[in-house]
Amino acid sequence: MRYVIIGNCIAAAGAVEGIRSADQKGEITIIDGEKRGCYTRPLISYLLAGSKPSSLLYYRPEEFFAQQQARVIAGRAVRIDPAEGQVVLEDGRSVDYDRLLLATGASPVIPGLPGIEQPWVKTLYTWKDAEEIEALIEAGGTAVVLGSGLIGIKAAEALHQRNMKVVIVEKQEQILPRLLSPWSATAATRHLEEQGIQVLTGREAMSITEQHQVELDNGVKIPAQLVIVAVGTRPNQALARDAGLETGQGIIVNRHLQTSNPNIWAAGDVIETRNILSGTAEVMALLPLAHLEGYLAGCNMAGKSANYPGGIFLNAVHFMGMHIIAAGDPNSSGTVLNWQEGQSSLELTIDGEYLVRYISINIPGITGPLTAITEKQMKIAAGEWQEFIKQPSIANLPAAYLAETRRWEDDGSLRCG
Ligand SMILES: Cc1cc2nc3c(=O)[nH]c(=O)nc-3n(C[C@H](O)[C@H](O)[C@H](O)COP(=O)(O)OP(=O)(O)OC[C@H]3O[C@@H](n4cnc5c(N)ncnc54)[C@H](O)[C@@H]3O)c2cc1C
Numbered sequence: 001m002r003y004v005i006i007g008n009c010i011a012a013a014g015a016v017e018g019i020r021s022a023d024q025k026g027e028i029t030i031i032d033g034e035k036r037g038c039y040t041r042p043l044i045s046y047l048l049a050g051s052k053p054s055s056l057l058y059y060r061p062e063e064f065f066a067q068q069q070a071r072v073i074a075g076r077a078v079r080i081d082p083a084e085g086q087v088v089l090e091d092g093r094s095v096d097y098d099r100l101l102l103a104t105g106a107s108p109v110i111p112g113l114p115g116i117e118q119p120w121v122k123t124l125y126t127w128k129d130a131e132e133i134e135a136l137i138e139a140g141g142t143a144v145v146l147g148s149g150l151i152g153i154k155a156a157e158a159l160h161q162r163n164m165k166v167v168i169v170e171k172q173e174q175i176l177p178r179l180l181s182p183w184s185a186t187a188a189t190r191h192l193e194e195q196g197i198q199v200l201t202g203r204e205a206m207s208i209t210e211q212h213q214v215e216l217d218n219g220v221k222i223p224a225q226l227v228i229v230a231v232g233t234r235p236n237q238a239l240a241r242d243a244g245l246e247t248g249q250g251i252i253v254n255r256h257l258q259t260s261n262p263n264i265w266a267a268g269d270v271i272e273t274r275n276i277l278s279g280t281a282e283v284m285a286l287l288p289l290a291h292l293e294g295y296l297a298g299c300n301m302a303g304k305s306a307n308y309p310g311g312i313f314l315n316a317v318h319f320m321g322m323h324i325i326a327a328g329d330p331n332s333s334g335t336v337l338n339w340q341e342g343q344s345s346l347e348l349t350i351d352g353e354y355l356v357r358y359i360s361i362n363i364p365g366i367t368g369p370l371t372a373i374t375e376k377q378m379k380i381a382a383g384e385w386q387e388f389i390k391q392p393s394i395a396n397l398p399a400a401y402l403a404e405t406r407r408w409e410d411d412g413s414l415r416c417g
Contacts, residue, residue, distance in 0.1 A: 001025075003019055006100070006101070007268070008038050009105055010059060010291050011290040013038050014294025014295035014296075015294040020068050021299055022304050030070055034128070036128070037058060037061075038058060039058050039059055051161070077090075077239060080100065082263070085098060102266040103268050106233040108123040114208070120227065122227070124230065133159075137226070138225045139163040139164065141165070142165045142167060143165070144166075144226070144228070145167070145227075148176060148199070148201075149179075159228070166196075169216065170201045170202075171203070174186075175199060176317075178313075179315055180324070184345060237251050244261075245261055249281075252271075255309075256296075256300045257308055268294060276311060276312050277312055277374070278332075315327075325359075329357055332357045334352075339390070345361045346359070346361075346363055347360075350385050355370065366394055378404055384398035384399065
């Protein structure tokens with residue numbers, strides 16, 4: 001069996017493990033478009049900050065692929081020919097497959113702003129991006145970060161650590177709009193400002209001038225040595241679309257992560273997947289999901305029958321000493337319960353008997369149980385949450401959760417081996 005994987009990052013690494021769990025002999029070829037090996041994308045901001053050496057960036061080192069007898073080809077795939085079972089590379093080479101995985105991830109969205117092509121306007125998405133930004137860092141200079149999602153915040157933190165003045169410009173009225181509620185975003189904004197980062201919400205960049213300025217919608221011009229564009233990402237699904245596969249916001253897959261072509265699977269940031277809580281198909285660009293999807297797709301490519309139920313939005317972000325963990329559906333509605341003490345806070349959204357979202361800031365310990373309750377959609381009476389929120393702690397977890405975990409122990413769900 002000839003397995004080919006396009007992309008060499010998180011989903012690809014998972015897929016190699018999945019394939020080898022069922023097939024020790026098949027030929028695995030990985031097409032590495034970035035030509036940088038399999039690295040942990042979220043760590044590039046730490047590389048930029050100077051707090052992680054490049055040697056620690058690898059998600060799976062070269063030896064891993066050698067041990068798994070997987071051949072890595074440096075090159076970009078430009079076309080898939082499903083009828084011939086062939087992938088064509090940019091340099092004209094071609095690779096034949098029996099089973100193909102698309103693990104092509106996503107790319108940053110580049111807004112059509114005048115001046116966006118200036119060489120000092122960058123994205124922070126790849127290892128190469130981090131190296132290019134490195135060359136533009138001027139201690140004491142100003143960096144403007146467009147967008148305050150996870151990548152924008154991590155870029156701001158890194159540049160601040162490199163002694164640049166940082167201004168974040170966010171079009172929406174709050175920072176981290178996909179992760180935080182307006183209430184919790186207020187605390188996060190205050191924290192950034194206390195560390196010396198300027199945050200402008202409800203403001204939009206209109207142009208970037210040759211004179212090193214970012215012009216905002218209110219006419220204010222911010223001088224900038226460096227601009228980081230972090231306004232969102234989009235799945236790399238052109239190859240799939242051109243090959244006639246079904247696509248939507250991302251590549252459409254079934255529960256086996258198989259595309260509309262039975263010999264082609266897809267996994268990671270490039271696919272639409274089921275949001276367990278809302279039941280809708282969404283692009284959920286999260287590292288743990290990318291690995292799991294890759295693994296399950298690999299199992300299925302090698303003949304197993306593994307179902308992927310979908311996932312929930314779950315993210316842990318740490319910046320400048322603030323620890324945020326949030327899970328659940330960002331679009332959820334329900335009764336909101338809040339708790340705050342000093343720099344710590346918790347927000348729960350309860351819909352009937354279900355916890356549909358939580359946002360915790362600087363609270364160690366309780367997020368594991370809260371994630372389990374959210375993900376497994378455990379029924380817990382609203383009154384129990386009213387009690388819990390008075391003093392959130394492990395000791396105060398709802399009795400219904402504790403009863404459920406005892407049931408897992410009794411029925412063997414938690415047994416080792
Ligand atoms: C700065 C930053 C911080 C992040 N922080 C977090 C976090 O805290 N938590 C979290 O869960 N996620 C985080 N993410 C997202 C996380 O990195 C992604 O979810 C994960 O990398 C997805 O893995 P993937 O394998 O699907 O795709 P990718 O990592 O995008 O890899 C896809 C690879 O395929 C290659 N490729 C694309 N097209 C082709 C082609 N035609 N031929 C060959 N190769 C091709 C791409 O160049 C790329 O190397 C962060 C991302 C960034 C950039």
